[in-house]
Amino acid sequence: MTSPPAALSPAQTVPPTPRARTPLPSWLAPLGGAAVAVAAYLLFRGTALLPHDDDAAQFAAVNDARDWVDANRNESPLFLFFVNYVRLSVGALHDVLRLVLHGAGWAGLIGAAGTLGWLAGGLRIALLAVLGTGSFAVLGLWEAAADTLALVLTAVLLSLLVGLPLGVWAGRSVRLRRLLTPVLDVMQIMPTFAYLAPMVLFFQIGPASATVATMIYSIPPAIRITALAIEQVSPTAVEASTALGATRRQTLCKVHIPMARATIALAINQTVMMALSMVVIAALIAAPGLGSDIVRGLSRANVGLMLPAGIAIVVMAVVLDRITMAAAARGPVPSGALSSRSRLAVAALLLLATGLVARSLPAEFPQEWVLRLAGPVNEAVNWAKFSWYGVTDAIRNATTEALLNPLQTVLTTAPWWLVAAAVLALAWRTGGARPAVTAVGCLLATALLGLWQHTMETLTTVLAGVVPTLAAGLVLGVAAARSPRFAAAQRPLLDAAQTMPAFVYLLPALALFGATRFTAIFASVVYAVPPVVRLVEDGIRNVSPAAVEAARSSGSTGRQLLWKVQLPMARPAILLAANQGIVMTLAMVVVGGLVGAGGLGYDVVSGFSQRTDFGMGFAAGVATVLLGIVLDRITQGADRRPSPRKKKRIA
Amino acid sequence: MRIGRRVRLLAGVLTLGLAAAGCGGAKVETGAGPGQPSTGATGSSAPATGGTVRIAVNPWAGYEASAAVLSYLLENELGYKVEKKELAEQVSWEGFESGDVDLIVENWGHDDLKKTFIEEKKVAAEAGSTGNKGVIGWYIPKWMADKYPDITDYKNLNKYAGLFKTSESGGKGQLLFGDPSYVSNEEAIIKNLKLDYKVVVGGSEAALIESATQAQKQRKPLLFYFWDPHWLFSRIDLVRVNLPPHTDGCDADPKKVACDYAELDLDKIVSRKFAETGGRAYELVKNFSWTNEAQNAVADDMTNNGLSPEDAAKKWVEANPAVWTSWIPK
Numbered sequence: 014m015t016s017p018p019a020a021l022s023p024a025q026t027v028p029p030t031p032r033a034r035t036p037l038p039s040w041l042a043p044l045g046g047a048a049v050a051v052a053a054y055l056l057f058r059g060t061a062l063l064p065h066d067d068d069a070a071q072f073a074a075v076n077d078a079r080d081w082v083d084a085n086r087n088e089s090p091l092f093l094f095f096v097n098y099v100r101l102s103v104g105a106l107h108d109v110l111r112l113v114l115h116g117a118g119w120a121g122l123i124g125a126a127g128t129l130g131w132l133a134g135g136l137r138i139a140l141l142a143v144l145g146t147g148s149f150a151v152l153g154l155w156e157a158a159a160d161t162l163a164l165v166l167t168a169v170l171l172s173l174l175v176g177l178p179l180g181v182w183a184g185r186s187v188r189l190r191r192l193l194t195p196v197l198d199v200m201q202i203m204p205t206f207a208y209l210a211p212m213v214l215f216f217q218i219g220p221a222s223a224t225v226a227t228m229i230y231s232i233p234p235a236i237r238i239t240a241l242a243i244e245q246v247s248p249t250a251v252e253a254s255t256a257l258g259a260t261r262r263q264t265l266c267k268v269h270i271p272m273a274r275a276t277i278a279l280a281i282n283q284t285v286m287m288a289l290s291m292v293v294i295a296a297l298i299a300a301p302g303l304g305s306d307i308v309r310g311l312s313r314a315n316v317g318l319m320l321p322a323g324i325a326i327v328v329m330a331v332v333l334d335r336i337t338m339a340a341a342a343r344g345p346v347p348s349g350a351l352s353s354r355s356r357l358a359v360a361a362l363l364l365l366a367t368g369l370v371a372r373s374l375p376a377e378f379p380q381e382w383v384l385r386l387a388g389p390v391n392e393a394v395n396w397a398k399f400s401w402y403g404v405t406d407a408i409r410n411a412t413t414e415a416l417l418n419p420l421q422t423v424l425t426t427a428p429w430w431l432v433a434a435a436v437l438a439l440a441w442r443t444g445g446a447r448p449a450v451t452a453v454g455c456l457l458a459t460a461l462l463g464l465w466q467h468t469m470e471t472l473t474t475v476l477a478g479v480v481p482t483l484a485a486g487l488v489l490g491v492a493a494a495r496s497p498r499f500a501a502a503q504r505p506l507l508d509a510a511q512t513m514p515a516f517v518y519l520l521p522a523l524a525l526f527g528a529t530r531f532t533a534i535f536a537s538v539v540y541a542v543p544p545v546v547r548l549v550e551d552g553i554r555n556v557s558p559a560a561v562e563a564a565r566s567s568g569s570t571g572r573q574l575l576w577k578v579q580l581p582m583a584r585p586a587i588l589l590a591a592n593q594g595i596v597m598t599l600a601m602v603v604v605g606g607l608v609g610a611g612g613l614g615y616d617v618v619s620g621f622s623q624r625t626d627f628g629m630g631f632a633a634g635v636a637t638v639l640l641g642i643v644l645d646r647i648t649q650g651a652d653r654r655p656s657p658r659k660k661k662r663i664a
Numbered sequence: 665m666r667i668g669r670r671v672r673l674l675a676g677v678l679t680l681g682l683a684a685a686g687c688g689g690a691k692v693e694t695g696a697g698p699g700q701p702s703t704g705a706t707g708s709s710a711p712a713t714g715g716t717v718r719i720a721v722n723p724w725a726g727y728e729a730s731a732a733v734l735s736y737l738l739e740n741e742l743g744y745k746v747e748k749k750e751l752a753e754q755v756s757w758e759g760f761e762s763g764d765v766d767l768i769v770e771n772w773g774h775d776d777l778k779k780t781f782i783e784e785k786k787v788a789a790e791a792g793s794t795g796n797k798g799v800i801g802w803y804i805p806k807w808m809a810d811k812y813p814d815i816t817d818y819k820n821l822n823k824y825a826g827l828f829k830t831s832e833s834g835g836k837g838q839l840l841f842g843d844p845s846y847v848s849n850e851e852a853i854i855k856n857l858k859l860d861y862k863v864v865v866g867g868s869e870a871a872l873i874e875s876a877t878q879a880q881k882q883r884k885p886l887l888f889y890f891w892d893p894h895w896l897f898s899r900i901d902l903v904r905v906n907l908p909p910h911t912d913g914c915d916a917d918p919k920k921v922a923c924d925y926a927e928l929d930l931d932k933i934v935s936r937k938f939a940e941t942g943g944r945a946y947e948l949v950k951n952f953s954w955t956n957e958a959q960n961a962v963a964d965d966m967t968n969n970g971l972s973p974e975d976a977a978k979k980w981v982e983a984n985p986a987v988w989t990s991w992i993p994k
Contacts, residue, residue: 299749313728387970524874
């Protein structure tokens with residue numbers, strides 16, 4: 014969360030794309046293109062449309078596949094010997110972890126977290142872990158928190174078990190990496206909602222399928238970052254080791270893995286964070302824990318009920334992040350006075366002591382210590398929604414009428430070939446021929462899926478959400494880069510905005526802005542701004558100090574320094590931020606379907622909740638992925654690195 | 665790396681595991697009854713105390729109220745353990761097959777699901793009425809009916825379409841709809857009655873409640889899909905718009921519907937296993953039957969009076985022993 018993603022190490026940023034030399038002024042071509050597009054739109058609007066049909070043959074075909082699985086669940090060998098065993102063993106692992114965590118009791122849990130924190134990063138982290146875990150109990154949520162923790166741990170353990178070896182392998186084999194990259198991309202761009210229904214189909218409802226769904230979402234960073242770590246191990250060290258006669262296996266265990274250790278720890282950290290961000294949605298398929306409080310709060314329109322659970326998730330994210338980051342920061346040899354053996358001994362003693370203390374405490378957390386937030390929170394929300402409504406209603410209507418409706422009209426009444434041509438031209442200009450062809454191919458594929466109209470509606474909300482996201486991200490990022498104090502004050506807010514489950518702020522947004530596309534856009538801005546801020550801040554910070562010093566000594570003012578030196582030199586990072594902002598806004602589109610966003614998001618939600626819409630929901634999930642690729646290819650001129658990128662939640 | 669050898673080793677271990685499992689393939693459980701701990705059940709549930717009942721909790725307050733009262737009685741009167749699972753309406757039915765759900769407390773029609781899960785898959789069974797009458801319809805806040813007396817007749821809706829226009833409805837009147845899982849004929853009704861309206865999807869019950877609350881408070885026009893029983897009726901005065909009355913079979917073809925919703929007799933659905941081996945718990949579920957008023961009272965306590973579901977259920981149970989004692993199996 015707090016650390017910049019591995020993808021940002023300066024070694025990887027790419028110099029700005031050199032412009033092709035043309036005799037004409039550079040603004041002429043885009044201007045001419047835009048003029049042609051406008052003229053074509055005015056001439057041909059309303060023609061060559063692809064109207065939406067809820068019962069399209071494509072959807073029916075997916076429904077048929079669903080029915081086949083439904084009918085063969087107890088007959089097909091695929092299920093009898095594979096799928097059902099996966100379900101049973103994953104479920105069993107989860108149950109064991111859950112029993113252990115509950116068996117420890119609230120006091121035991123606090124003690125264990127403290128010990129772990131101390132082992133990983135000393136007293137400060139231990140204190141943080143104790144306070145964080147203690148807050149679950151104070152919020153009256155320690156049992157739900159233990160359930161969530163069990164789910165996260167199961168998913169992370171399994172993700173690492175599969176992901177780390179795969180990552181090591183991919184780090185040493187370019188071929189495997191090429192094979193994996195698109196698969197991992199799809200796993201991350203696919204809206205989580207869209208694979209919930211298939212999960213239920215294969216693994217039924219319950220913790221087992223919730224764990225698998227969480228794994229799908231959290232395994233890509235485990236593989237990608239590990240591969241990157243192994244890949245980056247200095248070739249000289251590897252050569253030296255081979256020259257000294259080490260076997261491949263020895264080289265792997267004695268050189269590769271130890272040298273990549275810190276980055277692999279980052280992979281673990283990211284996996285944990287991603288898994289945690291999935292648990293709320295997993296509650297929709299009957300995973301126990303904090304997520305179900307949030308889902309219940311949403312269905313009862315009760316923010317007071319959701320907020321404590323949301324806070325608990327944020328706290329859990331902070332604690333897990335700090336523990337894993339501290340472990341990552343420590344060198345291969347533990348620092349401090351104690352040797353690793355005596356540290357373990359102390360830890361064991363600590364655990365034993367907690368166990369003894371925990372036994373003497375009541376099993377149930379004392380009710381009078383529990384902080385009841387629901388009442389005051391609801392009062393505050395009620396006050397805000399009734400007294401601000403005039404203003405918020407006006408803002409919403411003005412934005413919708415002036416921006417959203419015209420944009421949507423243009424996109425949905427433009428002939429499909431015109432939109433495709435515009436995408437082709439745009440992507441060609443920013444990225445070149447290959448990305449342009451990919452982008453158009455993906456765009457037209459949404460038409461083949463029977464979802465062109467809804468894709469255009471979704472594109473409208475994404476475009477409208479991206480503008481404020483980038484504006485806010487740029488301003489806040491620049492401010493943070495220039496003032497360390499501002500950056501420090503802003504960091505916890507960014508952490509919270511990113512880890513707070515979207516459902517929690519969806520409800521106040523709903524009260525203020527009603528069930529509209531605007532609400533969905535509002536939520537997506539909250540969700541997508543933090544990574545943009547972080548990338549921009551990091552980009553400006555990384556501008557070479559020599560250049561900054563040179564500008565200063567030649568007498569430029571702060572403003573000149575920013576506009577003439579820092580911003581231009583941070584251009585690749587800023588473009589990457591734009592790319593991420595767009596992909597993340599898209600990620601939020603589905604959740605927006607719950608509050609009136611319509612488009613693909615609503616299709617995905619319908620697919621999850623209506624059996625007859627299964628096919629449409631799945632197709633809409635695929636269409637969202639395709640739209641994500643289109644937008645990525647258009648913006649990818651920013652950074653042409655092959656691998657670990659497109660992390661939907663940079664976290 | 666010698667991946668090959670490892671894979672072979674792994675395959676060997678897996679085969680051994682499968683052989684050890686004996687049956688030669690794992691089947692999806694067809695409904696674990698109470699008393700049998702299944703995936704997700706914590707700890708040992710000794711049959712003496714009755715075991716565990718897994719109740720699906722669908723996302724609307726009235727459902728939760730019924731589930732809370734049933735859970736309270738199962739736990740405190742019969743000594744069962746209750747596991748509640750927050751689930752969307754249709755996903756709950758999938759739980760009958762895997763044994764994750766024993767009981768759906770409040771079912772709204774869904775003849776298609778009944779056909780699939782009761783008749784074809786034979787994993788579920790009906791367990792009688794809840795006593796609640798489900799009425800779906802189009803509603804407006806009462807102040808609108810007072811101001812425009814003829815608005816409650818669908819024939820006049822077009823006259824008032826301009827009132828309901830919003831920035832989302834594209835020049836037409838807006839009809840606000842809720843969660844995609846709800847029973848719905850809105851599009852067909854609008855088309856077949858030639859109404860100048862557009863369905864705008866709120867996406868959740870919360871969207872409907874928030875909109876209705878604002879419409880009442882700010883005196884904003886609103887036409888929306890809603891249903892009774894619901895606690896909202898005890899907070900806001902709502903009036904139903906009269907669509908052409910429901911007649912038998914007028915909704916047979918989903919594309920040709922031009923009539924109001926039928927009054928639904930809400931019922932309980934249980935897993936087949938629970939019906940067969942549920943014992944006293946199943947008896948209680950079968951006997952459970954109460955009124956819309958009773959459900960609204962509990963739902964209101966839970967939603968607006970800050971009571972937890974357990975406390976709201978406890979309050980009702982303590983105040984109404986005459987009603988529930990007859991449910992308890994002898």
